[in-house]
Amino acid sequence: MAFLALHGITKTFNETRVIQGVDLAIERGEFIVFVGPSGCGKSTLLRLIAGLESISDGTLELDGRDITQVPSAKRDLAMVFQSYALYPHMTVEENMSFALRLAKADPAQVRDKVARAAQILNLTPYLKRTPRELSGGQRQRVAIGRAIVRSPKVFLFDEPLSNLDAALRGQTRVEIARLHRELGATTIYVTHDQVEAMTLADRVVVLRDGRIEQVGTPLELYDRPASQFVAQFIGTPQ
């Protein structure tokens, strides 16, 4: 059985179906990338999984539990927002521990989780700084750290590198790949960047107009694109 299963997921905004019956089975530990042109529904599909938008039709199962109607905070998923969503007046440590403190977690356990996440993300020397005193790449790592400390079943990323410059983007991409190897956590990562998709993914989901055009490993998409659309998007000459 799939770890995370989408059955006929549909979203309608003002009578327009922007997500049109998506079926997808994700295995535990997989790194899945949603890719496709701007406006194809990547963010909406991710937000439906996160519970940040209500599902118009279809069902969602996580680890054997129907979470279609479960509120976002109780889904055991963590969304990594772009780094500008950090609290500017809080230190790195406070940013990373905020959700746990809100949930009234045991303070010793919170300190321990933050310390471990900081170690994994190479943020230990920066715990007492505020986001203003960090580089863009360090800020993005704090945003990832906020998700890690919650030990979610699934990590959700929406274009996490899009406001970094090219050099930092490459470096942070490598760090995200390393993090996935170390934590082994199930991850869904949204991007419009083919290179990011092809280098990070175990499987790529190509979206077009709110539908899945093709699902496959990067190699499968290169070798056997299902359509001209996929071929062009992945960059295979035809």
Ligand code: ADP
């Ligand atoms: P992507 O992330 O792939 O660029 P989005 O998921 O943001 O695409 O958007 C998919 C479609 O849904 C777009 O046509 C967008 O205009 C529309 N859409 C997204 N959010 C809303 C909303 N809150 N209200 C109305 N339409 C929306």
Ligand code: MG
């Ligand atoms: Mg988007």
